[in-house]
Amino acid sequence: MAGVRRFDEEEVLAKAEAVFRQKGYEATSMLDLASATGVQRGSLYHAYGDKEELFLRTFGRYEARFLTATAQVLEGADIRAALTAFFDIAIANMTAGPARGCLTTKTAAEGEQTSARIRAEVRGLLDELDALLAAAFARAGAQGALALPADEASRMVVTFTRGLAVMERVYGDAGALRDTARTLIDLLVPTRPSV
């Protein structure tokens, strides 16, 4: 039963992600990960070194997926449609499937409990998200569709989305999240006062 790696890395990272999402970084033990992935604890240590490294791999994979999807929906010219699609992604991310919870927000909330490296990764994701949103808003702002300058609007959306993730933890009501998101969109992109 050895000689060459016997587990599929993608599968392990996907299952580890689900655990980290639900329990958060600190509360997840290597034993939890071993149980969830079906890979023995010793093998995980052998392959990744420690929990932090395994988390960083998981997080990187998650970040790439999330930012790619976000960039894609923000491409369109209609900023209202783009924002709606963005919140759909973000909310689905928190509420759908067995891997509920927002990995970014949960990790961010742990604050100084986690290592500087992990905090830097979280900050990096939020910075990138902010930049994507700001670019989309800048395009829309040129068309006079926005109630705010692009950088203020992006900051607002990033902050607000963190709030949604916390509200999901407390109330677990995806419908309410969508309603609140729509309210924000209405504030940011007022219906044009007809020429």
Next chain:
Amino acid sequence: MAGVRRFDEEEVLAKAEAVFRQKGYEATSMLDLASATGVQRGSLYHAYGDKEELFLRTFGRYEARFLTATAQVLEGADIRAALTAFFDIAIANMTAGPARGCLTTKTAAEGEQTSARIRAEVRGLLDELDALLAAAFARAGAQGALALPADEASRMVVTFTRGLAVMERVYGDAGALRDTARTLIDLLVPTRPSV
């Protein structure tokens, strides 16, 4: 060295609160609390039963203080000034003093990691906060000062404030939080279009 309780309950709860804020409920051990309060672990168990009970006492005290202060600043007739004061309180709460961090948000983010009783307390605080805000908005809305119906506006502020607490953990920039809060206020309470 015994016979009657030798510690001041208020002092113990205040110091415990500081620890819970910084580390969060799960990450705080009874030994942490014993060190911070100067009361031996055994005495804490004797006085409170367990960590959850001690946390609930701490949280109740925090909740009362926070809601009282909020109700007070929301009393005024000028909704813009009231909101500004509210965010000042909330942001000071997260960033000032040795007890940094928002206890509500940090606990909320732990989600299902904590007991149903703790989650109910957190929900209770947010419900009360929402009600206070909704009442203040309802008074302002009657004067046509608001961009949103009172219940949507209160939901928005509650959600947004959770987001601020997460952003504080990530960026630790109180000034940026204040700027973002002011942006939200401007969206919610548009400057009157002069009669």
Next chain:
DNA sequence: TGTATCCTTGACAAGGGTGTCAAATTTGAC
């Protein structure tokens, strides 16, 4: 086939956390 390499597995040591308890000690009341 032989051998070096790599992965897996179970065990181990060390550290920390929780909750309990008996002994010691002090207080307050009778």
Next chain:
DNA sequence: GTCAAATTTGACACCCTTGTCAAGGATACA
């Protein structure tokens, strides 16, 4: 002054977690 009640204290048992390691087994390549 004596006694009951309550608090403090340190120790104990138990469990979980991390990280390491040696032994065992499979693979690939020469």
